[in-house]
Structures are given as structure tokens and as C-alpha cells.
Amino acid sequence: MRFEEIISKLKQLENLENVLYRKQKFGIESTNALGITHKDLNAIAKEIGKNNELAIQLFDSGIYEGRLLCSKVFNPKDVTEDLIEKWVVTFENWExxxxxxxxxxxxxxxxxxxxxxxxxxxxxxxxxxxxxxxxxxxxxxxxxxxxxxxxxxxxxxxxxxxxxxxxxxxxxxxxxxxxxxxxxxxxxxxxxxxxxxxxxxxxxxxxxxxxxxxxxxxxxxxxxxxxxxxxx
Missing domain, CATH: 1.25.40 (Serine Threonine Protein Phosphatase 5, Tetratricopeptide repeat)
Structure with missing residues (x-):
């Protein structure tokens, strides 16, 4: 899958009511969130497979679910300390x-x-x-x-x-x-x-x-x- 295809798919799955529900129910406050379920994100991640380049693009998209996808498709064996330190300071909730x-x-x-x-x-x-x-x-x-x-x-x-x-x-x-x-x-x-x-x-x-x-x-x-x- 190409980056543009993934972003398009994420936007098609947008559910802003779920963003509010997750905030009220689970205390998940997130910037630029689309309200996509983990079930749907896991299905997309499975389709992508491990892909470090796409993972970085998804994180840098600024879309909350894009960042969640990054964590699912980046190969742990390839992660660098610079990336780890770049990512950790952006965390805004427990999820x-x-x-x-x-x-x-x-x-x-x-x-x-x-x-x-x-x-x-x-x-x-x-x-x-x-x-x-x-x-x-x-x-x-x-x-x-x-x-x-x-x-x-x-x-x-x-x-x-x-x-x-x-x-x-x-x-x-x-x-x-x-x-x-x-x-x-x-x-x-x-x-x-x-x-x-x-x-x-x-x-x-x-x-x-x-x-x-x-x-x-x-x-x-x-x-x-x-x-x-x-x-x-």
C-alpha cells in the first residue's frame, strides 16, 4: 500500500463521535484523531506488513491513528535511538x-x-x-x-x-x-x-x-x- 492510499482509507473510517466517546470513557485525549477502532487499524497494519519507511511517513502525518499505525508496522529490530527519543516526547495519552x-x-x-x-x-x-x-x-x-x-x-x-x-x-x-x-x-x-x-x-x-x-x-x-x- 502507498502512503496516500493509507491516509485515504483512514479518512474514510473517520468517526468523530468515537473520538468523544473514547475521551469520556477511557480518558484518551488525542490531537488530530479520527476515531478509528483498533480492529480496523489492526486490519490495515496486517495489510501493510512491516514497512519502516511507511511507518515514519504515517507518524509524520500528524494524524493520531497514523501514529498508532506506525507503532504496529515499524520493525522493532530496525528502530534507532533517535527515533525512539523523537517519538516518546510526543505521547499525549496512555493509549x-x-x-x-x-x-x-x-x-x-x-x-x-x-x-x-x-x-x-x-x-x-x-x-x-x-x-x-x-x-x-x-x-x-x-x-x-x-x-x-x-x-x-x-x-x-x-x-x-x-x-x-x-x-x-x-x-x-x-x-x-x-x-x-x-x-x-x-x-x-x-x-x-x-x-x-x-x-x-x-x-x-x-x-x-x-x-x-x-x-x-x-x-x-x-x-x-x-x-x-x-x-x-
Whole structure:
């Protein structure tokens, strides 16, 4: 597909009522949005396939859904640090932040470096990106040993007092995903949550209590990375 064809298709799918609905229902405030569903965007992305040149054109179009498509069709192996830094500062809501973090950044060679860098950023969605990458990386990387993920726990504790909604939700998400990576990390995450809950912060208490509810409930689904890869 050519760039012009994709833009034409996006404009044909425009639904401005959906833009308002998404803002009211999910808190997604977006500039130059067309209100296209992810189902439709995923269908277009599948038709495009991986195409870095088109992805950059789509991002630079300034159309919100064009930027979402960029995150879906750019090959993570080819992303550069310059592009990552160019894109992250434009994030204006949790949806586009998570789309790039999960589909692109967490699968790139810069994932760990950006976790360590962005966890100290001041901007809400740049900081959220660090923990969205962390949460996604826990499930994407099936080979790293527990020590890598245990090193994330102090970072989570430090960020747990940030009371901004989309930061604390991502911090909670990362803690829960570490705890669901395998049974040993489940114990470590629970241990850290029990430390976080003692902090004099409403945000920290919410993060910890929510994580503890999920990680300790009967029937919680826990993976077995990396050990299960050796059992095949």
C-alpha cells in the first residue's frame, strides 16, 4: 500500500463521535484523531506488513491513528535511538504510549536502557513509557534469568509514590507482571509489595494493595520463564 492510499482509507473510517466517546470513557485525549477502532487499524497494519519507511511517513502525518499505525508496522529490530527519543516526547495519552512501548520499544535493543532512563523522566507519559516497557518486557523476554527482573523492583518502589494516574497504573502493571513471570518472582514481587504498602503515600498503598490482591489470589496465572523453554 502507498502512503496516500493509507491516509485515504483512514479518512474514510473517520468517526468523530468515537473520538468523544473514547475521551469520556477511557480518558484518551488525542490531537488530530479520527476515531478509528483498533480492529480496523489492526486490519490495515496486517495489510501493510512491516514497512519502516511507511511507518515514519504515517507518524509524520500528524494524524493520531497514523501514529498508532506506525507503532504496529515499524520493525522493532530496525528502530534507532533517535527515533525512539523523537517519538516518546510526543505521547499525549496512555493509549499511544502503551502501543509504542508494547509493540515496538520493548522488542527493541534499547528496551532496558530506556527503562532506566525514562523511569526518572518528569513528563507523565514519558515516565509511564518506562514502566509500560518493563511490564511488556517481562512477558516478551522469555530467556533472561530472575536477577534482571529483581533489579526492576527498587525502581518500582521508588516510582510508587508518584500519584499521577497514568504513572501509578503503569508502575502497578509492571509489578504485577514481574510477579506473574514465574513462581520465584511472584514471591519477590509480593515481598516488595509488602514493603511498598508501608510507604506514607496513597499512591504506593494503592499500587501495593492492588498487586497483592492479584498476585496472591487463588488461581492466579503464573508463567514459568525462563525454565519452561528448557522443557520442550
Amino acid at each position: 499511544i504510549c502503551d502501543s509504542f512501548a508494547m509493540k515496538l520499544f520493548s522488542r527493541s535493543k534499547f528496551a532496558l536502557a530506556k527503562i532506566l532512563d525514562w523511569c526518572n523522566r518528569e513528563n507523565e507519559f514519558e515516565k509511564r513509557a518506562a514502566f509500560a516497557i518493563m511490564a511488556s518486557y517481562c512477558m516478551f523476554d522469555k530467556k533472561s534469568e530472575n536477577e534482571l527482573f529483581i533489579q526492576f523492583l527498587p525502581i518500582i518502589k521508588e516510582a510508587s509514590t508518584d500519584d499521577r494516574l497514568y504513572v501509578k497504573k503503569a508502575v502497578n502493571w509492571a509489578l504485577r507482571n514481574i510477579g506473574k513471570r514465574n513462581i520465584d518472582l511472584n514471591k519477590e514481587a509480593i515481598k516488595q509489595a509488602n514493603e511498598i504498602v508501608k510507604l506514607p503515600s496513597n499512591s504506593a498503598k494503592w499500587i501495593a494493595n492492588d498487586a497483592l490482591r492479584e498476585l496472591q489470589k487463588d488461581g492466579v496465572r503464573i508463567s514459568d520463564y525462563p525454565r519452561n523453554i528448557y522443557r520442550k
